Amino acid sequence: MESADTIAAVATAPGRAGVAVVRVSGPDAFAVAARVAGVPAPGSRGESLPSVRHVRFRNPVSGTPLDDGVLLAFAAPRSYTGEDVAELQCHGGAVAPRRVLEACLAAGARLARRGEFTERAYLNGKLDYEQAANVLALIDALTDRAADAAMEGASGAAARTLRGLYDRALALSATIEHVLDVSEEELPEGFTRSIAESVADLRGQTHAEIVRAREGRMLRDGAKVVLAGPPNVGKSSLFNALVGSARAIVSDRPGTTRDAIEAWIDIAGWPVCLVDTAGLRTAADAVEAEGVERAKSLAAAADIILDLHDAQPAILPEETADLPRKIVVLTKCDLQIYGDRPQESVGTDPKIGGDRPQGLVGTDPEVVAVSAVTGEGIERLKGVIAERLAAKAEGAGEVAGDARADRLCEVEGILARVPAGGLVLAANAVRDAATRLGAMIGAEYSADMLEALFSRFCVGK
Numbered sequence: 001m002e003s004a005d006t007i008a009a010v011a012t013a014p015g016r017a018g019v020a021v022v023r024v025s026g027p028d029a030f031a032v033a034a035r036v037a038g039v040p041a042p043g044s045r046g047e048s049l050p051s052v053r054h055v056r057f058r059n060p061v062s063g064t065p066l067d068d069g070v071l072l073a074f075a076a077p078r079s080y081t082g083e084d085v086a087e088l089q090c091h092g093g094a095v096a097p098r099r100v101l102e103a104c105l106a107a108g109a110r111l112a113r114r115g116e117f118t119e120r121a122y123l124n125g126k127l128d129y130e131q132a133a134n135v136l137a138l139i140d141a142l143t144d145r146a147a148d149a150a151m152e153g154a155s156g157a158a159a160r161t162l163r164g165l166y167d168r169a170l171a172l173s174a175t176i177e178h179v180l181d182v183s184e185e186e187l188p189e190g191f192t193r194s195i196a197e198s199v200a201d202l203r204g205q206t207h208a209e210i211v212r213a214r215e216g217r218m219l220r221d222g223a224k225v226v227l228a229g230p231p232n233v234g235k236s237s238l239f240n241a242l243v244g245s246a247r248a249i250v251s252d253r254p255g256t257t258r259d260a261i262e263a264w265i266d267i268a269g270w271p272v273c274l275v276d277t278a279g280l281r282t283a284a285d286a287v288e289a290e291g292v293e294r295a296k297s298l299a300a301a302a303d304i305i306l307d308l309h310d311a312q313p314a315i316l317p318e319e320t321a322d323l324p325r326k327i328v329v330l331t332k333c334d335l336q337i338y339g340d341r342p343q344e345s346v347g348t349d350p351k352i353g354g355d356r357p358q359g360l361v362g363t364d365p366e367v368v369a370v371s372a373v374t375g376e377g378i379e380r381l382k383g384v385i386a387e388r389l390a391a392k393a394e395g396a397g398e399v400a401g402d403a404r405a406d407r408l409c410e411v412e413g414i415l416a417r418v419p420a421g422g423l424v425l426a427a428n429a430v431r432d433a434a435t436r437l438g439a440m441i442g443a444e445y446s447a448d449m450l451e452a453l454f455s456r457f458c459v460g461k
Contacts, residue, residue, distance in 0.1 A: 017092030033086035082124030145269025213405035229308030234331035237372035268386035
């Protein structure tokens with residue numbers, strides 16, 4: 001799909017830098033670049049735009065010199081957008097890129113819309129939808145792990161995986177249909193068991209892709225971890241300890257934190273939005289009451305809640321200890337007494353950084369004792385958070401928040417309902433699964449099914 005107009009925009013972030021890039025794409029990209037660079041336009045006197053050239057950029061109307069830089073040309077279709085693309089590399093800063101861009105607009109280009117270069121790459125078949133989404137994810141990545149996942153997605157790995165799932169479902173469906181509708185012979189020994197195993201294997205592969213999609217969503221969007229608990233329990237101190245700087249105000253006075261404070265941190269490669277909230281209590285005034293309501297709302301929407309309690313008296317309600325989204329955190333372990341022994345005198349249980357405090361309800365292993373002052377338990381807490389995030393991606397029935405994962409969950413659910421010995425039911429389920437997988441990649445199941453089925457016949461049949 002060739003666009004009628006030529007677009008231009010600064011492709012690098014604003015601010016002081018050694019180099020900035022002004023990108024031009026479209027049918028007149030080379031002509032626009034030639035006018036700004038003061039070189040012969042492609043086709044004039046039989047010349048073509050050089051692929052790399054050191055030039056002086058000028059305003060094409062006034063002839064005013066703007067900057068010295070480099071001109072790069074990428075001929076269609078071997079460019080990012082699939083169109084002719086020129087990149088004008090000038091000095092960074094606030095002025096030079098703006099002036100070179102204005103020169104491109106004066107030479108006949110128009111200002112590009114947000115994301116229009118990648119949109120054209122998609123429309124011209126250079127990227128599929130999943131790859132385009134992962135280009136944005138790579139730009140927004142906050143951790144190496146998030147960047148690696150975005151790179152894998154941008155390479156088309158997800159599309160190839162979906163195609164592989166579809167091909168396996170199609171082949172399995174064709175096998176069952178061939179036996180049920182074509183073969184007049186008795187079923188081979190162990191055939192039904194083999195089909196059941198193949199269905200289970202396809203289901204397992206689908207689930208693995210669901211987990212990857214869920215992980216991708218959390219790596220792309222980040223996970224929200226909210227600190228909740230009563231006033232003066234140590235939320236702001238723990239927040240600062242996890243962030244590694246004094247972002248939140250710490251005070252002995254109850255109700256100091258009125259609004260939510262956020263900071264992004266890296267926990268085992270997971271980008272985590274850590275949120276400090278107002279202490280949960282009967283508010284002293286309207287402002288604090290609003291803060292308490294916001295704290296409750298944030299906790300309700302959190303991926304993980306750090307449920308903070310003073311270690312003394314170390315008695316927790318069962319409903320708090322058992323909720324799967326919550327990690328119980330016992331604070332100020334450098335000051336508190338666990339049961340009748342000082343915390344520093346115990347250290348045999350790695351689950352909480354010491355023996356389980358006397359009076360603790362239940363057997364929940366996710367209880368972590370920490371000290372924001374000494375740093376005790378902080379790394380263990382980060383480890384538990386990472387474990388919970390991994391479990392969230394793995395967990396059956398977990399809301400994915402990702403369209404691809406949600407569709408794959410439907411496929412997994414269909415395959416999960418196939419009885420062990422029901423060949424006809426297996427045929428219906430696999431057909432349905434293949435149809436849904438085909439819809440995800442734009443394939444037509446019925447046509448592919450006919451090809452897969454009749455290709456099994458000999459030439460003369």
